[in-house]
Amino acid sequence: MSSEFSANPVVSLRGVIIMQDVQTVLDRVTFEIEKGEFVYLVGRTGSGKSSLLKTLYADLPLAGGQMSVVGFNLNKLPRQKVPFLRRKVGIVFQDFQLLFDRTVAENLIFVLKATGWKDKKKIKQRISEVLMRVGLDAAAGKMPHQLSGGEQQRIVIARALLNEPLILFADEPTGNLDPEVTRSIMQLFLEINRSGTAVLMATHNYELINEFPKRILKCEKGRIFDSAKEEFSLRNGF
Numbered sequence: 001m002s003s004e005f006s007a008n009p010v011v012s013l014r015g016v017i018i019m020q021d022v023q024t025v026l027d028r029v030t031f032e033i034e035k036g037e038f039v040y041l042v043g044r045t046g047s048g049k050s051s052l053l054k055t056l057y058a059d060l061p062l063a064g065g066q067m068s069v070v071g072f073n074l075n076k077l078p079r080q081k082v083p084f085l086r087r088k089v090g091i092v093f094q095d096f097q098l099l100f101d102r103t104v105a106e107n108l109i110f111v112l113k114a115t116g117w118k119d120k121k122k123i124k125q126r127i128s129e130v131l132m133r134v135g136l137d138a139a140a141g142k143m144p145h146q147l148s149g150g151e152q153q154r155i156v157i158a159r160a161l162l163n164e165p166l167i168l169f170a171d172e173p174t175g176n177l178d179p180e181v182t183r184s185i186m187q188l189f190l191e192i193n194r195s196g197t198a199v200l201m202a203t204h205n206y207e208l209i210n211e212f213p214k215r216i217l218k219c220e221k222g223r224i225f226d227s228a229k230e231e232f233s234l235r236n237g238f
């Protein structure tokens with residue numbers, strides 16, 4: 001094995017090709033994300049950030065190359081194995097996608113039951129743990145519309161944490177939030193990251209990147225540039 005690659009990364013891509021229909025969105029993508037790393041994903045609108053994230057959580061088929069995510073080989077992952085991969089990753093989108101016709105706790109129970117949890121006591125305990133983690137332990141009985149946008153996003157993050165993922169994939173998680181709430185959501189991601197969960201976060205928010213500098217992957221002209229391998233300026237890159 002080349003020394004450039006670690007023995008046990010959470011995410012590993014080599015020569016990956018990502019397509020939407022007949023369009024090649026990203027070509028020859030090679031990078032790894034280690035356990036507990038925090039990585040930003042940046043690039044202009046349409047440069048391929050969401051397509052890359054979707055490929056990572058097996059929503060978009062891999063068009064070529066080698067890819068493994070939390071130990072699953074995406075080259076030969078049968079459809080029925082996708083839920084097992086999804087249990088080991090957490091996904092956070094820009095629009096919250098909570099079920100608005102049920103309480104916060106019911107939203108979380110829904111996911112736990114769908115991922116095989118049966119024991120009522122354990123379910124209750126896990127819900128209380130994740131809500132505590134995001135600072136909303138009093139919100140279990142509330143309906144989503146009774147919460148602010150920032151609070152709803154915290155619930156989405158709590159939901160992503162239910163099955164103790166090795167990595168969180170976040171697509172513009174602060175896109176709809178005001179600057180103050182954005183900072184507090186970012187603090188939450190950093191806190192989760194400090195306790196060992198890797199994070200890959202797509203964002204257009206340069207202030208956030210400047211304030212909390214981390215490794216950056218930049219999608220540009222069909223390729224990915226990695227700040228861990230080469231220096232690049234963000235100012236002209238977006």
Ligand SMILES: Nc1ncnc2c1ncn2[C@@H]1O[C@H](COP(=O)(O)OP(=O)(O)OP(=O)(O)O)[C@@H](O)[C@H]1O
Binds near residue numbers: 046
């Ligand atoms: N479902 C789809 N079908 C066909 N083409 C798509 C689809 N989704 C995205 N594309 C195309 O793939 C390319 C990459 O889009 P993608 O959404 O990955 O970019 P992005 O960097 O996430 O953009 P944004 O910052 O606006 O979210 C674009 O040219 C887009 O038009």
